[in-house]
Amino acid sequence: MDSKPNQLHMVFFPYAIRSHMIATIDLARLLAKQGVKATIVTTAICETRFSETIERDRELGVEISIRIIKFPSVEAGLPEGCEDSSSLTTPEMIPKFLHALTLLQHPLTEVLEECQPDCLVADMMFPWATGVAGNLGIPRLYFDGSSFISTCVTDSLKRYQPYKNVESDFEPFIVPGLPHQITMTKLQLPTYFTDTTDKHGFHKLMDQILESDLKSYGVLMNSFRELEPAYSEHYTKNMGRKAWHIGPLSLFNSETKDKAQRGDKASIDEHECLRWLDTKKTNSVLYICFGSVFKVPPPQLRELAMALETSALNFIWVVRMEENKEKEEKKEWLPEGFEKRMEGKGLIIRGWAPQLLILEHEAVAGFMTHCGWNSTLEGVCAGVPMVTWPLCADQFDNEKLIVDILKIGCRVGAQEWSKYEKKILVKKEDIEKAMTRLMASEEAEEIRSRAMALKEMARTATEEGGSSYSDIVALLDELRALKRSK
Ligand code: UDP
Secondary structure, three states, X not given: OOOOOOOOEEEEEOOOOHHHHHHHHHHHHHHHHOOOEEEEEEOHHHHOOOHHHHHHHHHOOOOEEEEEOOOOOOOOOOOOOOOXXXXXXXXXXXXXXXXXXXXXXXXXXXXXXXXXXXEEEEEOOOOOHHHHHHHOOOOEEEEEOOOHHHHHHHHHHHHHOHHHHOOOOOOOEEEOOOOOOXXXXXXXXXXXXXXXXXOOOHHHHHHHHHHHHHHOOEXXXXXXXXXXXXXXXXXXXXXXOOEEEOOOHHHHOOOHHHHHOOOOOOXXXXXXXXXXXXXXXXXXXXXXXOOOOXXXXXXXXXXXXXXXXXXXXXXXXXXXXXXXXXXXXXXXXXXXXXXXXXXXXXXXXXXXXXXXXXXXXXXXXXXXXXOOHHHHHHHHHHOOOEEEOOOOOOHHHHHHHHHHHOOOEEEOOOOOOOOOOOOOOOXXXXXXXXXXXXXXXXXXXXXXXXXXXXXXXXXXXXXXXXXHHHHXXXXXXXXXXXHHOO
16 A cells, blocks of 8 residues: 555666666656655665665655565576676577566566556566556556667668668668768668677567567656757657656766765775866866776777877776786786876776766866767766767767767767677777867867756756656656546
């Protein structure tokens, strides 16, 4: 029974990849602060990454709790602890992992049967969740961790297959039917489009994911109307989806502790990191981070190290290495004596950085990013122009939004979509060029003022009466009406 009459009880079911988890936890906390009773269903490993934050909310009287379920790794033939795609070390593990994801429906159903919530918010990675919720007579909201633009690009590519009309990997083609003229090359396409063998069954899951937003009750988008209006309209009007803008979710973290611990415990003391930034002039530091999953290959890191050494910029560089390989890889990517020479000018963080705190610091003038959607939004919210370096996933689409449409970034010129080794290196000279253009050219001021204007728009969207705020109110009103009508 609800403790308050007509109080909504919502269950949140995130996917274990950090960026998906971070955004879903932000969302659950936000709605709980709006009076929703929130239950997060996750595994013991994931829970450790955000339990302290949830505990702080609970101490403040917010109705939010965590239910632990077991990830069926062993049942699916995987080693214990293998709970997300970043922990897969061989291609043979992929089908087992996909099977494990489907097995999750059993423990989730048990929790739902016991809690009897009014709504299930499940990550896009669980297309079956709509059926699970339907069996219990409750709506499933599809939580999409990516941008409107990339969702629209994917839909157009799937519908029209324009890449089939080009002869080489480098020949540009237009992605048809979109609000802007977007060109791509085959080299920038996800393997979902280019590899037709689907050896491991991942493409089948992608197909199910791409259909399941339409089948669910509606879609929650971590974006705001003013950021990509033409694409949110295309998504709802032309693609026929029902969507609520609920972002940027990162803005709902107001406490320093929450920002410092978001996603994981930082590998550097947040005060030490901020003290280092305090010693730098306003707008003099480049922050470099390629997200939470993908590891940039050592030869590419070396090009970046050389570019940083010759530039006049201060920098904070977050480096993620294969565990246990750091010593041997260090020789490959760090030029001899680099760290000694960079003392005072550069700070290297190995592991997890308190990204929100860093981006918000006034010393930070630029963000070199892989254009993951959360990082993109966080750059926008901080008003920080971006040096764009997409690696894979939806990142090439987000780069187009940042550089060509919003004009708040410069690209290093990454050409190749790949999760693993890259055949084409981005050269030191191109990296330098993009950094200088963004931070020390005539154009830099214009780019910065556009970024600052977007920062304001993001804030307004999440404040009372703003576009995302109003969408959240409308969503909760609709769910309450649905509950009453039962
Ligand atoms: N992040 C962080 N510290 C790090 C690396 C990443 O806090 O050292 C956070 C970042 O703020 C963002 C998320 O992890 O919220 C990364 O998500 P994104 O969608 O940008 O990229 P992905 O990790 O999915 O590639």
